[in-house]
Amino acid sequence: MISTLLVGLPSFLLTGGGTDSSGGIFGLLLPFVLIFGVFYFFIYRPQQKREQEHNEMVDQLQRGDQIVTIGGIHGTVRRVDDDSILAQVDSNGVKLRIDKQAISSVGGQDNE
Structure with a gap:
């Protein structure tokens, strides 16, 4: 009985049943x-x-742009490299190297 069902199965699939x-x-x-x-x-x-x-947003980064990372760090772009940026994150001059792909948004230019 099972062998009969298995033999008939391919024709059932090809015809859509019936x-x-x-x-x-x-x-x-x-x-x-x-x-x-x-x-x-x-x-x-x-x-x-x-x-x-x-990718277009990251490629257009310039010195002085305000950024926010996916981790919530706010900073100002100081140098743009191939795969990363150097960002100043506070007024005391603390700088962080951040991967470009970790940038969530870009604001306007810093008014220094």
């Missing part, structure tokens, strides 16, 4: 294609756009 062959395997794959499309347009694509905007 004897009517109007749906076939495409009828089975349609929900998966729709789910993939929803994930692409509502999750993956917006994330790519946010990442691109963040």
Whole structure:
């Protein structure tokens, strides 16, 4: 009995069940294609756009820009390197080296 079911299973999948062959395997794959499309347009694509905007923001950093890191540290950019920046974080001259990818937002220019 089980062997009969296993032999009939591939034809059942190819015809979409029953004897009517109007749906076939495409009828089975349609929900998966729709789910993939929803994930692409509502999750993956917006994330790519946010990442691109963040990279553009980081690439435009200049000396004197006010920044906030993802850890909540506020500072003023003093030097921009390839992968990091040197930021002054208080009026006593304390400086921190911060990865560019750790920058959450960029404000305007410092008025010194």
